[in-house]
Amino acid sequence: xxxxxxxxxxxxxxxxxxxxxxxxxxxxxxxxxxxxxxxxxxxxxxxxxxxxxxxxx
Numbered sequence: 001x002x003x004x005x006x007x008x009x010x011x012x013x014x015x016x017x018x019x020x021x022x023x024x025x026x027x028x029x030x031x032x033x034x035x036x037x038x039x040x041x042x043x044x045x046x047x048x049x050x051x052x053x054x055x056x057x
Contacts, residue, residue: 002010
């Protein structure tokens with residue numbers, strides 16, 4: 001059916017493919033969370049800056 005080198009190639013292909021799949025799943029979960037946190041921090045900083053300017057006046 002399979003020779004040993006074909007078997008190793010098939011296993012290597014499966015491992016690389018599965019690693020790529022799980023890296024994509026990880027990135028799809030992490031990147032939106034990271035972007036959302038960055039946007040939230042940016043809005044909080046703008047709000048704090050605006051509040052400080054209103055306190056000075």
